[in-house]
Amino acid sequence: MITGEDVYKVIEAMVPLYVALILGYGSVKWWHIFTRDQCDAINRLVCYFTLPLFTIEFTAHVDPFNMNYRFIAADIISKVIIVAVLAFWAKYSNNGSYCWSITSFSLCTLTNSLVVGVPLAKAMYGQAAVDLVVQSSVFQAIVWLTLLLFVLELRRAGFNTNSKEENINIEDGRKDIAVVGEQKSFVEVMSVVWLKLATNPNCYSCILGIAWAFISSRWHFEMPGIMEGSILIMSKAGTGTAMFNMGIFMALQEKFIVCGASLTALGMVLKFIAGPAAMAIGSIAVGLHGDVLRVAIIQAALPQSITSFIFAKEYGLHADVLSTAVIFGMLVSLPVLVAYYAALEFIY
Incomplete structure (x- = not known):
């Protein structure tokens, strides 16, 4: 049973994020501290x-020998279902788009587990849920x-996956015509992609983290101070810094809700309905x-x-949609998750 104190713990974990967001927004919109070029540099920082080192930190302290593999299998099945549906939509629908499939995958599947999920799970079901x-x-x-980075x-390497990407409808009724450059062979594109991934710290940070987790759990090593x-x-x-950077991004846009009401609603449906439904099936x-x-x-x-x-x-790629x-x-x-919690009490 969730108490008022439990709700406060979740709010206590979330409010500092919005403080960082507001500071980032104000640094550009109100105080004019950063230029646009400096904002791009902050995003790259x-x-x-910061994000690769954050990934190393939390992956290095898990016990990979004591994981619920059936739970992981359910997660894999749910993602496969979502990928299959999005791939079918992109290939066979008149409105299909591989670029929007990438964004839709992010909306359906990628969650803020550590900041919101940990305190909420502990309040609902205890340490085992954490x-x-x-x-x-x-x-x-x-x-x-x-996989998302891949x-x-x-996409960045110039692989034209679908000619329908050339005509994409925008909010205001205009057409955004994608520029299709000289086609590269599949082999050339993959060489570029793998080279980029090999030099991207977001890829090898998680590998380093989980490698240390295996070593420390197997032989009971502690990481040197x-x-x-x-x-x-x-x-x-x-x-x-990620939330601060998001505030900067919002400040650079003309509107506060930068992607519009319809895309905002679609994002919420994908996040709070489609993702959990696929997970339930898995x-x-x-x-x-x-x-x-x-x-x-x-x-x-x-979230x-x-x-x-x-x-x-x-x-x-659709940073406005993801920021919103x-x-x-x-x-x-919080109210959505509490509603799920109440409804799921009736499930065996």
Whole structure:
């Protein structure tokens, strides 16, 4: 049963994020501290330094030998369902778009597990639920965010996956005509993509983190103080600088709700309905039940991952939609998640 004190703990975890957001917004909109070029530099700082070190920090302290693999399997099945639906839509629908499929995947699947999920899961189901949420977050960092980076690099490398991308409808009725350059071979594109991924710290940070987790759990090693201190000094700034950067992005836009009401509503539907529905199917398919089933569905309905916005901004793909999803998702997530909690009490 969630008490008023539990709700306060969740709010206590979320409010500092909005403080960082407001400071970032004010630094550009009110106080004119940063230029546009400086704002781009801040995004790159977050993307290539604070977030990778944040990833190393939380993945290095999990126990990979004591994970709920059926829970992980349910997560994989849910993502496969979403990818299959989006791929079918992109290929066969007249309105299909591979670029929008990438963004829709982010909206449906990538969650803010550590900031919102941990205190909420503990309030709802105790420490066992926290362990599951952390496992989900680690798997997200290692697999799904790496997959997202792969397709974003593939898109940046100039691989024209679908000629329908040439005509994309915008809010105001205009047509955005994509510029299609000289086609590269599949081999050339993949060479560029793998090279970019190999030099992207967001890829090998999670590998380093989980590698240390295996070593420390197997042989009971503790990370040397010098190493841990070196990681912590930047990783502690990860979430705060990401929210600060989002505030900067909002300040550079003409409108506060930069993607419009219809896309905002679509983002909320994908986040709070489509994602949990796919997770419910995956969970039932592998035989989850009881509190594990409830946690699986609730963690899929957590608000949008801040990292997904940072990547969208860096790669120039619908950053307006992702920023709005993060902001509004955290605003409406608490009542939505409490409603899920109440409804799931009737499930065995």
